[in-house]
Amino acid sequence: KAGVTQTPRYLIKTRGQQVTLSCSPISGHRSVSWYQQTPGQGLQFLFEYFSETQRNKGNFPGRFSGRQFSNSRSEMNVSTLELGDSALYLCASSLALSRGYDEQFFGPGTRLTVL
């Protein structure tokens, strides 16, 4: 079974631009979560999507948004990019058969650099 895939793997943008990152979960997984990873900060939770609906949200400004499609694929969008948005963006998928513990499987990440 293929793992979680993220595209693109690397991205360079300039301040003020917007960017869209894509995540394809493991087949059959219904939940997709997004994280921002920066040195010294670890992983910070952005949001989680389940059945095309945002189920959980972290403490990020409205410039960060996402969506999930009917095939569970998810996109994350960042508008008006700032230098501080440079990070590794990780997506993780899980089966989400029921509420409670559900192992998350991570993708390789998209490395975003904002100049």
Place this chain on the structure above:
Amino acid sequence: AQTVTQSQPEMSVQEAETVTLSCTYDTSENNYYLFWYKQPPSRQMILVIRQEAYKQQNATENRFSVNFQKAAKSFSLKISDSQLGDTAMYFCAFMNLNFNKFYFGSGTKLNVKP
């Protein structure tokens, strides 16, 4: 609010020796899970071990074991017989079962030296 603290930004260990990575967390919840994830250089994050808060017995996975002290809110990872392939960033994580949210620590970079 839930927080996870890893106070060791970087550690080194000789191959075949034992190393312990520290993690503390803060929560008012009683129903949660704790995890250790491994992120090798330029590779994907993978789950190393997990612990259910309601279980008193410490989880073990081969060379990896945890010391879970619920009252102290401490969750350390012990790696025995360290191998070169254990070189990675290790993240401690907490999952609130009521809200299905994960909280991660800032990570510990482990270098295993030959």
